[in-house]
Amino acid sequence: MVQLLTITTLLFGFLAIIFSFLLDKEKHKQQEKQDVNLFMIHELRSPLSSIKAAASLLLSDTGQIELEKKNDLLKLINSQSLQLLEYVSLLLDTSRLQSGIFNLQRKPNDIKALVEERIRLLQPLAHEKQIELKSDIKEPVPSFRFDKEYIAHALDNLLYNALKFTPVKGHIDVTVELDNQFVTINVQDSGEGLDQEQIAMLFKKFSQVGPKTANSSGLGLYFVKSIIEAHKGTVNVTSSDDTGTTFSFSLPFSNANG
Amino acid sequence: MIDDDPALITVISTALQAENYQIITAADGRTGLNLAQTEKPDFILLDQVLPDIQGNEVLATLKQNEDTKNIPVVLFSNFYKPELMQQAINQGAVDYLLKYQIEPKDLLTKIKSLTQESKAEQAQEQ
Numbered sequence: 296m297v298q299l300l301t302i303t304t305l306l307f308g309f310l311a312i313i314f315s316f317l318l319d320k321e322k323h324k325q326q327e328k329q330d331v332n333l334f335m336i337h338e339l340r341s342p343l344s345s346i347k348a349a350a351s352l353l354l355s356d357t358g359q360i361e362l363e364k365k366n367d368l369l370k371l372i373n374s375q376s377l378q379l380l381e382y383v384s385l386l387l388d389t390s391r392l393q394s395g396i397f398n399l400q401r402k403p404n405d406i407k408a409l410v411e412e413r414i415r416l417l418q419p420l421a422h423e424k425q426i427e428l429k430s431d432i433k434e435p436v437p438s439f440r441f442d443k444e445y446i447a448h449a450l451d452n453l454l455y456n457a458l459k460f461t462p463v464k465g466h467i468d469v470t471v472e473l474d475n476q477f478v479t480i481n482v483q484d485s486g487e488g489l490d491q492e493q494i495a496m497l498f499k500k501f502s503q504v505g506p507k508t509a510n511s512s513g514l515g516l517y518f519v520k521s522i523i524e525a526h527k528g529t530v531n532v533t534s535s536d537d538t539g540t541t542f543s544f545s546l547p548f549s550n551a552n553g
Numbered sequence: 554m555i556d557d558d559p560a561l562i563t564v565i566s567t568a569l570q571a572e573n574y575q576i577i578t579a580a581d582g583r584t585g586l587n588l589a590q591t592e593k594p595d596f597i598l599l600d601q602v603l604p605d606i607q608g609n610e611v612l613a614t615l616k617q618n619e620d621t622k623n624i625p626v627v628l629f630s631n632f633y634k635p636e637l638m639q640q641a642i643n644q645g646a647v648d649y650l651l652k653y654q655i656e657p658k659d660l661l662t663k664i665k666s667l668t669q670e671s672k673a674e675q676a677q678e679q
Binding site (some may be wrong): 341342343346352355371375 | 558
């Protein structure tokens with residue numbers, strides 16, 4: 296009888312521990328979701344506040360602001376509007392991430408063509424800073440299965456970051472390497488290097504590292520990591536003051552279904 | 554102005570410079586603390602979300618330092634969290650303003666009034 300009581304007590308104790316663990320996990324998940332939402336609201340408000348303040352200042356000016364400063368404010372409204380569009384796009388992607396559903400559409404795609412397409416689209420931004428942005432893909436890479444929209448998004452994110460952190464007249468090189476099992480895309484910039492502590496923080500949620508002159512979202516790299524890992528791939532970063540920073544992601548080279 | 558948002562710094566600086574204010578800016582908390590000590594500004598606009606340390610921590614340090622404790626500080630942020638706002642007021646911030654709510658001209662009025670009050674207090678103490 297005593298033994299039965301002991302076993303029952305132990306069993307209930309064990310179940311209580313499991314239940315407590317699951318409850319904590321759910322609370323943590325809900326807190327994470329809330330944190331992401333708070334952060335994104337803050338990130339959206341930043342460009343909106345600048346746009347609103349700049350427009351208000353221009354409308355209320357009675358001749359005290361110089362013409363050159365007025366033009367600066369108009370340019371600011373334009374650039375902050377673009378930033379806002381970028382954040383809204385990120386917000387939509389984050390909501391997909393939170394739902395746990397990436398719904399990858401893995402089809403045979405040409406990675407070389409995709410890289411060249413994304414570079415072409417970002418050339419005007421590179422041109423503004425006189426940055427040389429180019430791809431160097433010597434060997435042809437056969438088509439393989441990946442979600443073109445999501446990988447384009449991941450690549451855009453890395454290229455936008457490289458453009459933000461590369462100084463005027465710098466360079467950004469994109470290479471693609473193929474070994475037996477993986478295709479690796481490298482985005483190397485000529486900006487300031489990152490130290491090991493910064494590298495460790497990079498892919499964590501809300502982390503913002505790098506030069507303080509660059510205003511970057513802390514969610515972008517976290518999202519890149521999530522996309523690549525959903526493809527069963529990996530991300531990597533190396534950096535030094537001499538060579539700048541290289542972000543790489545590797546995707547399984549597979550034409551198998553699924 | 555301690556803020557890592559270059560766009561907002563441009564707008565607020567333009568508004569203040571048009572009223573003949575001189576602006577000193579810092580893009581992170583530690584630089585802001587150093588500048589506050591060396592430049593002794595008449596007023597500090599302080600963001601809450603900074604790359605290195607939180608705005609409330611910067612505020613606490615300013616208020617603990619003999620050289621900077623009497624400089625009026627207004628938290629100026631898009632981060633709305635009532636607990637942080639209350640904490641800032643308890644730590645001695647003059648106000649906590651939300652960037653997306655306030656117009657530049659109203660901010661200017663507030664700054665003018667606070668700097669005039671501060672100068673009057675300093676003159677009385679002397």
